[in-house]
């Protein structure tokens with residue numbers, strides 16, 4: 001636009017953030033800004049734990065392709081009383097998946113968002129073969145905290161050299177996350193909020 005100081009890259013980022021804020025989700029604005037800075041210009045990102053798509057929305061206009069892994073099912077073993085679990089139960093697994101697919105129907109049609117409705121460990125096994133020749137620039141983990149060690153071990157080999165593996169939940173509230181990150185991602189760094197990340 002004449003007279004505007006914003007580059008088309010900045011406008012893309014503003015758009016991505018505005019859209020993400022309109023999408024229900026758990027990641028904070030701080031996390032979104034961090035993700036934008038890390039992900040812009042990336043080609044292939046694997047997102048583990050997509051839920052209703054807030055993270056996907058941040059990434060969708062910045063990254064060429066997102067492989068979004070989630071079971072999109074409520075966890076029957078864990079009927080917690082918190083707003084996230086209540087929302088999960090209210091919408092139900094299938095409705096949740098449908099909602100996600102509708103939200104990203106254009107990107108899915110174009111092959112830029114690929115929802116993989118399977119457990120993370122199985123997804124990593126499948127993707128290891130699929131991605132043997134083209135690894136991810138980033139794997140972002142925001143799934144079951146008690147399975148983080150398994151996820152780090154399973155998805156680490158899918159990241160290209162110089163790429164990053166990262167996730168949320170590194171804070172005193174979740175000592176199991178701190179323990180698993182320290183044990184399985186030595187040399188990790190901390191970002192804002194509860195972000196942990198490691199260059200591979």
Ligand SMILES: C[S@@+](CC[C@H](N)C(=O)[O-])C[C@H]1O[C@@H](n2cnc3c(N)ncnc32)[C@H](O)[C@@H]1O
Nearest residue numbers: 025026049051054055070071119120142143144
């Ligand atoms: C905190 S939510 C993700 C929030 C999302 N990143 C956002 O932007 O709002 C965690 C998600 O991880 C998924 N999940 C948890 N454990 C999983 C596993 N082992 N495999 C696949 N998905 C899993 C859940 O179904 C849930 O949708």
